[in-house]
Amino acid sequence: MAENRTEFESLGGNNLDGIGGNAKKITYTAEDGTKKSIQIDCGMKFSDKTLTGVDNYIAPLECDDLLITHCHADHIAGIIHHIQMNPDKPLNIYADKFTHQFMFAEMTKQGLPLDNMPKFHDCEDGKKFNVNGFEIEAIPVTHSAPGAVAFVVESPDGTRMMDMGDFKTTKATLGKGWEDDRIASAFKKGVDVCFCDSTSTTSAEVTPSYDMVTEGFRKILDDHPNTQMMVGTIARSAEQLFADVIAIAEEAKDTGKKPRTMILDGASLIQVNQALNKAGLSMTQECKKRTGIEVPILDAKSPAARSVPPGERVYVVTGTQGEEMAAMARTARGENRNIRPSTKVPNLCVNQQAVIPSGDNQAVVDEMMAALKNQGWEVMIPKRGAAFVRGETYYVSGHGRAGDMQKVADIAAANQPADRKCTFIGIHGDEKQTQATEEIFRNAGQKVEHITNAQKVVVSKGNVEVAKTVGTACRYAVIDKNDDFMNPDFQYIQQAYNPVAQKWVDVKEVEYKKLLVAKNDRQGGKGGKGGKGGKKGGRRHSLDMAAIAARKQATR
Amino acid sequence: MSLRWKDYVEIADELNELYPDKALTDMPDEELISLVRALPDFEDESEPDETVLGAIWNRWVYVGYPED
Numbered sequence A: 001m002a003e004n005r006t007e008f009e010s011l012g013g014n015n016l017d018g019i020g021g022n023a024k025k026i027t028y029t030a031e032d033g034t035k036k037s038i039q040i041d042c043g044m045k046f047s048d049k050t051l052t053g054v055d056n057y058i059a060p061l062e063c064d065d066l067l068i069t070h071c072h073a074d075h076i077a078g079i080i081h082h083i084q085m086n087p088d089k090p091l092n093i094y095a096d097k098f099t100h101q102f103m104f105a106e107m108t109k110q111g112l113p114l115d116n117m118p119k120f121h122d123c124e125d126g127k128k129f130n131v132n133g134f135e136i137e138a139i140p141v142t143h144s145a146p147g148a149v150a151f152v153v154e155s156p157d158g159t160r161m162m163d164m165g166d167f168k169t170t171k172a173t174l175g176k177g178w179e180d181d182r183i184a185s186a187f188k189k190g191v192d193v194c195f196c197d198s199t200s201t202t203s204a205e206v207t208p209s210y211d212m213v214t215e216g217f218r219k220i221l222d223d224h225p226n227t228q229m230m231v232g233t234i235a236r237s238a239e240q241l242f243a244d245v246i247a248i249a250e251e252a253k254d255t256g257k258k259p260r261t262m263i264l265d266g267a268s269l270i271q272v273n274q275a276l277n278k279a280g281l282s283m284t285q286e287c288k289k290r291t292g293i294e295v296p297i298l299d300a301k302s303p304a305a306r307s308v309p310p311g312e313r314v315y316v317v318t319g320t321q322g323e324e325m326a327a328m329a330r331t332a333r334g335e336n337r338n339i340r341p342s343t344k345v346p347n348l349c350v351n352q353q354a355v356i357p358s359g360d361n362q363a364v365v366d367e368m369m370a371a372l373k374n375q376g377w378e379v380m381i382p383k384r385g386a387a388f389v390r391g392e393t394y395y396v397s398g399h400g401r402a403g404d405m406q407k408v409a410d411i412a413a414a415n416q417p418a419d420r421k422c423t424f425i426g427i428h429g430d431e432k433q434t435q436a437t438e439e440i441f442r443n444a445g446q447k448v449e450h451i452t453n454a455q456k457v458v459v460s461k462g463n464v465e466v467a468k469t470v471g472t473a474c475r476y477a478v479i480d481k482n483d484d485f486m487n488p489d490f491q492y493i494q495q496a497y498n499p500v501a502q503k504w505v506d507v508k509e510v511e512y513k514k515l516l517v518a519k520n521d522r523q524g525g526k527g528g529k530g531g532k533g534g535k536k537g538g539r540r541h542s543l544d545m546a547a548i549a550a551r552k553q554a555t556r
Numbered sequence B: 001m002s003l004r005w006k007d008y009v010e011i012a013d014e015l016n017e018l019y020p021d022k023a024l025t026d027m028p029d030e031e032l033i034s035l036v037r038a039l040p041d042f043e044d045e046s047e048p049d050e051t052v053l054g055a056i057w058n059r060w061v062y063v064g065y066p067e068d
Helices: A077-087 A098-108 A180-188 A210-224 A240-254 A267-278 A284-291 A327-332 A361-375 A400-414 A431-443 A519-525 A544-554 B008-019 B029-037 B050-065
Strands: A005-012 A021-029 A035-040 A045-048 A055-058 A066-067 A091-096 A119-122 A129-131 A132-142 A147-156 A159-165 A193-195 A228-232 A261-265 A297-299 A315-316 A347-351 A377-381 A423-427 A456-459 A463-466 A474-480 A489-496 A503-510
Touching: A035 A132, A035 A147, A035 A503, A066 A456, A077 A098, A077 A132, A077 A474, A091 A098, A091 A132, A098 A267, A098 B050, A129 B029, A132 A180, A147 A180, A180 A284, A180 A347, A193 A400, A210 A267, A228 A327, A228 B029, A240 A261, A261 A267, A267 B050, A315 A327, A347 A361, A347 A431, A361 A377, A400 A431, A423 A431, A519 B029, A544 B050, B008 B029, B029 B050
Parallel strands: A035 A066, A066 A091, A091 A119, A159 A193, A193 A423, A228 A315, A228 A347, A261 A297, A261 A315, A347 A377
Antiparallel strands: A005 A021, A005 A456, A021 A035, A045 A055, A055 A474, A129 A132, A132 A147, A147 A159, A456 A463, A474 A489, A489 A503
């Protein structure tokens, strides 16, 4: 009989070419050879369609039981496609309550039939639960998305692995967030292997808390009294939005005036606000608890929003990267009937997200901000990589930097049992980022290993080893044949990584029965109003994969 | 074709056609239920649960609000 063992495998996210598509699998193999597995996350990785012909890539879904660390697309967006490809496969999802609410909103938004909905199980803080023989503990961490957790997974053989999820080590503004004691307690009980988010580890210092955003946004409010404001944000990163709510409350408290009114414009903001309310994290209520001030948060469609004096309006919109159909771009084109520049008071647009260096984002955002300026808006946008300055910084990341990793190393060193030292492994990053993470732990005297996608970490009787051979990584290319995100026609191609040639190769096209219902499917069919199409302006791409591969090669 | 609660996509589309300017934030469940029951195609005597009401609401927001 073989020895029992527990294996961790990165199914995606440890990429050579960037961040995304996160997924990990933990498998327990008993002495008789029987196996039990669970998966953590099933995310998506963006692709430049003009080069690849592919809209995005999703990680595989190899288990019926799925733990979700938080609601960002690079951790959850593969799930709905796998349900469409395998509608009869049972699926249990374990996550924080807000994460569930958000995922349910995403799935119903895309029209997934209720009969095909996965079973959602809320992780209750402080309460361990059992999934397929593994004992699981969800520990709150701080990230830009509320409800982010780290998972400690204890296998039937007693092996304990911790996936930190996406995290930073400062306090959260909304929800529980990071607490040193909770992480210390996990290490105290012994953690054999800890997997750490490496996204921002190449940057020095600790990523600041959202309190810094509150201070920076408060300064903007102070500098712009009686001004109509429009703030660009990423809806699901609601920690930052809540930092703005607190700033509005503190301004009202200090000046004795009534608070400005936050007005949400756009479907995803309305849905995130509802998901927060349903998860017991109402921004209005939480703000009132902290400051004693009730900041009104309205829907741009409501008559109450239209009656707010322009100088008291803080519109919140999405589209920070210039997305064509989002409220900020529509405002810049003069097509947003909810938001127009005021002629009575000054107008200020704060794009609260730095430009993500991808594709033509910079040019598109520059053009959008210039158009707003021409309409009479003063415009502000943070610079990527700018130094953090109290009272000036109004955007911070949710990912920990080198200082955050050092803190984890210090907590581990102070708490881990002498006879059960943890091995640290960098995940969620490219080679440079994961190695930077491992360097920090190595320098702190901790044990370190390095893995790539499809490489296993094997723990048997407390010994941690990385398998010398790397398996075949798998992913699915998702192609929207319509090139229209409001009326997509998906094609799925399974791909495998050839480690010798160092490239992905097509395995097969996956046939499926369409379950999802696009926004315009029914409206168009009924001859209804339809609504404006979501064409992004890109041409329709050839699906000839050989030609696409040739284009890729030519651009290297 | 008559609509039942589980037909949430079709229900949301019909609601959006009838009430395109409706603000959906803070809409009480009772109001949503009565709007659905008043749809001409709707024929379902059963009581809706939280899941189906959430599905109708989410899809209505998606089709009724500007895309972002």
